[in-house]
Amino acid sequence: MIPFNKPYLTGKETEYIEDAVLTGKLSGNGKYTKLCQHYFEEKYNFGKCLLTTSCTDALEMAAILANIQPGDEVIMPSYTFVSTSNAFVLRGAKIVFADSRKDHPGIDEASIESLITEKTKVIVPVHYAGVACNMEKIMNLATKYNLLVIEDAAQAIDSYYTFSDGSKKVLGSIGHLSAFSFHETKNIISGEGGMLVVNDLKFSNRAEIIWEKGTNRSAFFKGEVDKYGWVDIGSSFLPSEIIAAFLWAQLENLEKIQTKRIGIWNNYYFGLEKWAKKNDVILPYRPDYSTNNAHMFYLVCKSIEQRTILIKKLKEHGISAVFHYLSLHESPFYHSKHDGRALPKSNHYSNCLVRLPLFYELKEEDIKKIIDIITTI
Known part of the structure; x- marks a missing residue:
């Protein structure tokens, strides 16, 4: 796993x-x-x-x-x-x-x-x-x-x-x-x-x-x-x-940890770039005014169905990929307190964003396996 x-x-x-x-x-x-x-x-x-x-x-x-x-x-x-x-x-x-x-x-x-x-x-x-x-x-x-x-x-x-x-x-x-x-x-x-x-x-x-x-x-x-x-x-x-x-x-090990995480992030990005473009999947975006600290690598699928298939396929191969936040304006606690404005892009990320494994000890062969499985979908 x-x-x-x-x-x-x-x-x-x-x-x-x-x-x-x-x-x-x-x-x-x-x-x-x-x-x-x-x-x-x-x-x-x-x-x-x-x-x-x-x-x-x-x-x-x-x-x-x-x-x-x-x-x-x-x-x-x-x-x-x-x-x-x-x-x-x-x-x-x-x-x-x-x-x-x-x-x-x-x-x-x-x-x-x-x-x-x-x-x-x-x-x-x-x-x-x-x-x-x-x-x-x-x-x-x-x-x-x-x-x-x-x-x-x-x-x-x-x-x-x-x-x-x-x-x-x-x-x-x-x-x-x-x-x-x-x-x-x-x-x-x-x-x-x-x-x-x-x-x-x-x-x-x-x-x-x-x-x-x-x-x-x-x-x-x-x-x-x-x-x-x-x-x-x-x-x-x-x-x-x-x-x-x-x-x-x-x-004491901040620099070493950051260097390793950025390397993993880059492997994901360049390994999935062509597949993402072909399948209308969005890779992480970084504006020119921001650096990348490699906290997370995520994909934004074109639909919740596509994300479900992706998570299921990875799970079948023993890989844990997860979605992230649910829009707070639609939460059970705050829904009635929200002013009613539609926030479609927030909802899109709630429905379509998936995060891939990213941690210091993630091995290169594991990254390759994850990329290989994704690119067959």
Whole structure:
């Protein structure tokens, strides 16, 4: 059986976890938490980085920092994971779903301005498959209408955006806030795990308070206050040192992991290019302003029937290929709350997109087998 995903272990994870245990501090914000946060701040020039127990938690922290109130409107794509929406629904927001692009599952940037009202507070671009949304256009809209931008960069580690003047910035460093995931299906993992990035430093102090259950505990340990107490809302967003120690082993091998994944992605692309064109199947699209971090390799079939045949054929040969999100605007929970606009491109991806196995230890002969089976269909 070739699974859809297999978590990669560098070999140092258990060594660092044991070291974390021996330090006598497992509850978080210790040695390995600080190592990971410093790594991201230095390597990618992020603002303040705070590890979280999940990307979901990072998004929920961002929603609190944005001071979302009941009735505020938040614009995001319908084609995304439920956590993107849940974080803001929990604060009482109305979600205004945008359609996807014709050439990519990411948000249709051209549609955003028409969705902005006097109640709009936040735009949430989701960098699907690690491919950048048009951040220049989105940030210009945010400036024009005085909105916050919270990047859902769950899949976007080590992927970059190039601005029209030629400058380049890593995804997650452009919006006011951003959220990353280290779930076992991501390029860099810690089982569960995530990170909030605070690029607009006016949110920095409050982010630490929310992170520490609504207390000013961090300020206390820095010697900024002589005692700490409950000063704001918050929750237990801080991960244990065990999660951070596992993540540190992964970060030490980021370049090696990325190089291998990009090689697998390229093998898929060039191996399936002719077949896809012949069968009206769309391969992943990358705009010129975005790099490719090889988070995912997907195919967009021309119909749900074609996708069903493809998944079934691969399964018959012991290969696990899966579809992805179901449009949130048509979900049982939010369908009655949606404003009724048709979002046909989002639905098309829900019905026709299929993801192929992509993980570090996927062998060349396995990639060849997958390609050979697909190209016989």
